[in-house]
Amino acid sequence: MNKNEITDIRENEDDLYRQLSELIGSSVLVVTESAQLNLLGQTFRPIFCGPIVEVEPGHLTIYPANIKMINAPFFRFPTPLSIPFEKIAQFTPDFDCEARIPLI
Structure with missing residues (x-):
């Protein structure tokens, strides 16, 4: 990576x-x-929903976090869930976590 690419990532x-x-x-x-x-042995797509409780440089934390799984679409993760910025592919603000979405 050159210096310009590193600067773009930081920005x-x-x-x-x-x-x-x-x-x-x-x-x-x-x-x-x-x-x-x-x-815990359950394979799922990486779709999470919840209120943002903390944002720090490099990551955000949601709690309580719903994990959208096919067989348990409203599974609540038992602890706060921190997600690194570099792993976020997409996010949708002001989303109703009780909404049903197709996962297939």
């Missing part, structure tokens, strides 16, 4: 930090880069 993370900081307290739908994740 993008700063922009994301500012955007997400303004959303503290509101619910957000976050999709991460992985095609699928595995938690």
Whole structure:
């Protein structure tokens, strides 16, 4: 990576930090880069929803976090969930976490 690419990455993370900081307290739908994740033997798509409780340089934390799984679409993760900025593929602010979305 050259110096300009590193500067661009830092500027993008700063922009994301500012955007997400303004959303503290509101619910957000976050999709991460992985095609699928595995938690306690359950494979699922990386789709999370919940209110933002903390934004720090490099990551955001949602709690309570809903993990959108096919067989348990409203599974609540038992602890706060921190997601690194570089792993966020998409996010949708002001999302209703009780909304049903197709996961297939």
